[in-house]
Amino acid sequence: MKTIKLLVAFVITATLFTACYTDEIIVDNYNPTPGPSISVNQLLNRYELWYVDINETVGYNQTAFLQIAFTVSFRNGKLFANNNLVGFGDQGNGFGIQTGTYDAYSNVLDVYHLVDGYQSFDVFQINKNTIELYNPNNDTSYFLKGYQRSNFDYDYVFNDNIHYFLQEYEAWEKTYTSPTGIPNAFDDENYLQFLSGGNDSEFRSSQDVSIYNLNNILWDYTGLYGVGNINGDHTLKTLTLDYDYFSNEYFELRVINDARIELYQTSSRTVYEFTGRGYIQFMKNAQGKQSNQVKSRKFKGEKQDNPRESTRETI
Numbered sequence: 001m002k003t004i005k006l007l008v009a010f011v012i013t014a015t016l017f018t019a020c021y022t023d024e025i026i027v028d029n030y031n032p033t034p035g036p037s038i039s040v041n042q043l044l045n046r047y048e049l050w051y052v053d054i055n056e057t058v059g060y061n062q063t064a065f066l067q068i069a070f071t072v073s074f075r076n077g078k079l080f081a082n083n084n085l086v087g088f089g090d091q092g093n094g095f096g097i098q099t100g101t102y103d104a105y106s107n108v109l110d111v112y113h114l115v116d117g118y119q120s121f122d123v124f125q126i127n128k129n130t131i132e133l134y135n136p137n138n139d140t141s142y143f144l145k146g147y148q149r150s151n152f153d154y155d156y157v158f159n160d161n162i163h164y165f166l167q168e169y170e171a172w173e174k175t176y177t178s179p180t181g182i183p184n185a186f187d188d189e190n191y192l193q194f195l196s197g198g199n200d201s202e203f204r205s206s207q208d209v210s211i212y213n214l215n216n217i218l219w220d221y222t223g224l225y226g227v228g229n230i231n232g233d234h235t236l237k238t239l240t241l242d243y244d245y246f247s248n249e250y251f252e253l254r255v256i257n258d259a260r261i262e263l264y265q266t267s268s269r270t271v272y273e274f275t276g277r278g279y280i281q282f283m284k285n286a287q288g289k290q291s292n293q294v295k296s297r298k299f300k301g302e303k304q305d306n307p308r309e310s311t312r313e314t315i
Contacts, residue, residue: 047146181270
């Protein structure tokens with residue numbers, strides 16, 4: 001009789017424990033196990049912003065609209081993205097622009113992107129605020145980290161990606177040169193352009209003056225550039241312009257606002273200011289047409305093979 005009572009007590013305790021278990025999918029990276037779950041829609045709407053952690057991408061292919069985005073948001077069937085750093089945190093109340101629509105069911109996310117068309121993903125929860133979007137069509141996984149707008153550090157992401165900010169204007173026009181400083185060859189450079197796509201590290205410069213139509217700028221030189229960090233000041237960067245004919249030019253780079261940068265040339269102690277002209281909205285321009293310039297965020301580490309297979313069993 002005592003054995004039966006103990007068995008009944010165990011069953012009741014186990015039932016109560018199960019009833020109190022958190023209603024959340026916790027999935028190991030590559031070995032998910034079934035369990036109490038919320039819908040994929042509830043999961044995607046748990047956070048206002050999903051930061052695309054580009055350095056965690058697994059696989060050798062790309063899904064264009066995720067490769068270009070800093071954040072994506074899923075709002076009542078509408079897909080939003082922050083593709084640009086100009087206006088980052090302000091555009092669309094922090095959500096960015098609408099880039100398409102979506103449908104979520106089972107553990108599947110179907111996206112209908114305005115430019116890239118239909119894409120389908122398997123959705124896996126890695127931990128409390130991290131999800132994986134696996135694209136079986138190209139065997140590539142993107143890892144997204146969830147935030148609310150109130151605790152997302154827009155400034156940090158902006159300052160950590162100045163390289164891309166420089167690419168968001170068709171040209172940077174020199175609009176100020178300090179009266180002090182040693183005269184030097186860079187004094188004659190009036191326009192800079194930082195190219196996106198390709199090797200993602202090319203710049204062009206021009207000595208043209210007061211050009212109204214940016215298409216009429218004669219680019220005199222094409223070289224490589226690099227942006228680096230300065231210890232102790234996350235907002236201050238180094239900018240190196242590789243000029244073969246008068247060696248490299250070194251600057252301290254500071255962003256004044258979304259359309260103006262300051263370059264301090266350390267060798268001549270000259271301060272220059274450049275103003276952005278011809279804002280490029282990545283994905284589409286003001287007329288709703290796709291931009292003819294392509295930005296693609298680059299993976300900084302070594303690419304990893306993706307062990308997932310398109311025929312993999314899902315939850």
